[in-house]
Structures are given as C-alpha cells and as structure tokens.
Amino acid sequence: MRLAGVAPNVVNSRRPDTEVLASALDFAGxxxxxxxxxxxxEAIRAEDGVADAIATLERIVAS
Known part of the structure; x- marks a missing residue:
C-alpha cells in the first residue's frame, strides 16, 4: 500500500512513537x-478477482 502511495511507512507497534503515529495519521488524511x-x-472494484482466480486454477490443473 505504501508503494501505491495510499499508506505511510509502517508504524512499529512494539515501540510506538507519538511523532511517527501523528505523521502517519496526517499522511492518511x-x-x-x-x-x-x-x-x-476504483481500479480494484473494476477487477473480477474471482474470475481471475478460477482461470489461474484451471491453468494449473490443466498443466
């Protein structure tokens, strides 16, 4: 998600840092x-994931 530009860097939940968390929330908003x-x-909703998965499984079974 970060590479797609829709999420910030991962926030370390074991060592929370208020500045890092605040920055992540600012980014998300x-x-x-x-x-x-x-x-x-919109792009994800336009996909037909079930059909793609079935086609992949059919190719695997046929090979």
Missing part, C-alpha cells in the same frame, strides 16, 4: 493520499 486511495479503490 492528506488530500493526495485520499485521492490515490480513491483511484486505487
């Missing part, structure tokens, strides 16, 4: 991150 998330969501 930013207009650019929200816009990229909206675009990514």
């Amino acid at each position: 930013s207009a650019p991150a929200r816009s990229r998330a909206r675009t990514l969501g």
Whole structure:
C-alpha cells in the first residue's frame, strides 16, 4: 500500500512513537493520499478477482 502511495511507512507497534503515529495519521488524511486511495479503490472494484482466480486454477490443473 505504501508503494501505491495510499499508506505511510509502517508504524512499529512494539515501540510506538507519538511523532511517527501523528505523521502517519496526517499522511492518511492528506488530500493526495485520499485521492490515490480513491483511484486505487476504483481500479480494484473494476477487477473480477474471482474470475481471475478460477482461470489461474484451471491453468494449473490443466498443466
């Protein structure tokens, strides 16, 4: 998700840092991150994951 620009770097839950967490929340609420998330969501909704999975399984079984 980070590489897609819709999530910040991972926050270490074992050693929480208020500055890092605040930065992550700021990033998540930013207009650019929200816009990229909206675009990514539209692309994911347009996919037919079940059909793709079935086609992959059929290719594996046939080989």
